[in-house]
Amino acid sequence: MPRLIPYIQHQFNPETKNDRRGIEERKHAVKQAFKHSWNGYKKHAWLWDEVSPISGEHKSTLGSWGATLIDSLDTLLIMGLNGEFEHAVECLHDIDFSRPIAPSINVFETNIRYLGGLLSAHDLTEGKHQVLLDKARELGDFLLSAFNTPNGIPETRWNWSTPALTHESRRENIFIAELGSMSLEFTRLSQITGDTKYFDAIQTITDILHKTQNSTRLPGLWPVLFDPNKLQFPGTHFTVGGMADSAYEYLVKEFILLGGRLDQYREMYISAVESMKLNLLFSGMTPDGRATLFSGDVRFDSKSDQKAFEYQTEHLKCFLGGMVGIGAKVFDRPSDLSIARDLVEGCIWAYDLMPTGIMPETLYLSGCRNVSCEWDEERWLRGILGRTDERNMPAQVREAAEQIAFIQGLKPPILEVADPTYRLRPEAIESIFILYRLTGEKSLQDTAWRMFQNIEKSTRAEHGYAVLNDTRDTESAKLDVMESFWLSETLKYFYLIFSVPDCLSLDEYIFNTEGHPFKYLNVK
Template sequence: MFALLRRTRVVLLVVFFVAGSTLYMLMDQSREPSLNMVFPPSGIQLDSETLKFRADAIKEAYQHSWDGYMKYAYPQDELLPMSKKGGNSMSGWGASVIDGIGTAVLMELDDVVQKQLEFIATIDYTKCEHVISMFETTIRYLGGMLSAYDLLAGPYSKTFHAGKGEKNYDLVNKLVYQSVKLADALKFAFDTTTGIPSGYFRLGDGAVKSNDINIIAGIGTLVLEWTRLSDLTGDPQYTRLAQKAQEYLLVVENPEVGEPFPGLLGTHVRLNDGNFQDSFGGWGALGDSYYEYLIKMWVYDQKRFKRYRNRWVEAADSTIKYLASSPPTRTDLVFVAEYSNKDSIAFRGSHLACFIGGNFLLGGQSLQSNKYNVFGLQLVNGCHETYAGTPSHIGPEEFGWDATLVPGGHKEFFEKNGWYYRGESDYRLRPEVIESYYHAYVVTKDNKYREWAWDAFLAINRTCRTENGFTSIHDVTREDGGRKDDKQESFWFAEVLKYLFLIFNEEGIQAKQKIGFVKGHKQRWVFNTEAHPMKVMV
């Protein structure tokens, strides 16, 4: 590690890893420069007509996706647009309906919302023929219903209820009733020696698919939804269950195995004693949303969740210190590496992990720290380059930047772009890069990020759109995206289209109640990991 280079009041710490240089500026705590000093504004101007045109185009994409779902898949979980039928990968309770309702509310698609509410009121959450994922069911179903309630009982109540009588008030209240029914059906999963929930199980006979371990994302991505349910109902049992499980991640009993860097954890935790089985991890799959929720819980309630904030700061600082990395051919880019233990760093990333830029920006805004804002914007720029560098203009599922592992035939591409395709090169309608664009725009108000989001939408609309909806594609290395993989994910409604719409309609949302930050850095809403906005405690 090089010595610190001092220049007036700014300290630059340049950390070099084996595979490339980390180019991250840690600011002198006594005086952090403004974001405009580090990231000069682009000066791009967008008029109201352009913004409305783009927001309307995104609404049309939602309506097109919804119409195809209703025609061929309702009330199953998702549309298979190429096969013209439905699929049930998320418990068979109509995941696309619940995942999609919040976005439809924000878009003021009242006829769609009406149909969604009427369906949700009929679901029997005590019956399910499928193996249930505690994680997915919580973030999609429970999160979706609670968010819809907060929106429809709050800023969108007058618009939606106007002239429709008491029936709609009953349907909105039913969202909380159904949330309780679902949580009561799921809560037996916490009945383990430690209180850490089983990750997969069946209802009815109680058969458990995985009764020995869970992952930190599966343990640490329940607390926002279950706490919100307690706060809405006044019944503390739900938040107690989720917070008891979370304790094993907030305080690691054996850090030598489970916490290789301060705040950064291993992945698998035993249900019988709460101990970690390994020390590998990062901000990608299996761990991602655990870190995401630490800062979001503090945003949700700053009085109750200071420990969560402190734990996020630990993880964020360790990420900057130990995992930030730049490719040797593109030292202007910054990515976040993974680890097997504290002595083994892997220079690889994923589309899933590209939410991290937005999460650092959320932390920077809520903590009023430009250190995290600067790092977050660097990560947003890095993930943008994975989109800009492909023929389809969509980033791949996996990528790497280790100069010693560049595949044959990819060296010229690596020299130019600073990364290479690793493993899967498909696109699964994932939201993470666009999610980070949204946060970058909220923080900077720079229309550059709106342009990046629009470019992403145009690419997705060109390659993933079908006659009946949208679908994942097989190969982003081809201009046309290659083979269409026949699945319209429910999070297409919940996340991709919501973040896109908000990027271009943030000002319109303000007329009711702004979903992003408001004056004084106090946020009124916080997104769960499925992009369902929930009202924060005041």
């Protein structure tokens, strides 16, 4: 029998009517933002993958199966838009998942957005709509064909019209996120259908990850790149950011979904988190002494094997606080909860530091590892110029650094804004929502509201919400892009943090990396 997964959600006290009234107003505002986005898609891009929020044009970016429609199914249910949901479900009959229009597909994105969306809607409706399960099975069977390789490692950028087997000798290295982020969806499909073939497929990957985890250059962590032919990790870049993130996130979540039956996931999760703490985490050197924590990158020189640490953070890494918080509760690691809180605080700080109140895609910071991090203005200025070895700063050097900081809008301790865009990403609000549900800290709802208002102000467009070109500029232009995760994740998490706590309780549901909740069994 499955082991009991500990109850992890905070026991909330009943809210007063006045408290609930204010929260309901916030929730309503988020719902209106979703309806505006959904109506733009419905009017201009129905059954296409995305709508362009400024021009109103439609796009096919993810297999031409209606990505935004399927990615949004569970959000429609959660927000009580039942008529829109029923209409969308009816349209599923006309979608053929056995044969995409596009000549190749991204297996990872197809799995998390399409299969995840179908399974989540099936769970939330308790199997009421048979078409959801039928289409999930149809898509699962299609994706299984990508595993038809000699060693069972799937093609990830898959030319589906040619059997994957014939491409084995030409397969390139793949990202660890693509390799390790199919377990939740395939496991849930096996649980619902009773057919173990989907779980068996991803178990092959799990065994490889388990076997190789402690033999990489940073034991406990996998580099970004994996060689699917040699079943080795030749990469020299270690990160929990883009190209790696969800592979780590799925370790604790798969443990939960399986009811604790496989200790592989416990072992891998703990090894990974301990290695992150030792090798990747750093404190921000904040002028006000605010406790912030971030995850940097490590790169090895391929010839000398010397390693270099990069004080870099990115919006994608903001998922980490939520992951560590869940792991702290599930695996009874109470000291990790304070780490989770500081990781979340780091992302909140990055939002608050920008003139728009929105965190950019990628930042480099002055920071400290494994030591106290007291503010040092000269160290920050030297870092802007890359002159970190100097102890005394000539006046002209200081002036040059100050001028760069002014021109580039660098507030201390930011060294560089490598990518100033905001792509409507969900990772920060995801972790804030999870931490709120784990701790009951009401201030996190106020933080979420401040973030939502800033995003609303800077990204709203005629047919939805658009990518912000520069988070340092309150008059920044927008880019004509609105990916489906804006509706499936970002707005969902904003809505849930203002919902009653038993709405999708963390003691009953886990969320895949696209924000789709799956029901799990907590057996006593």
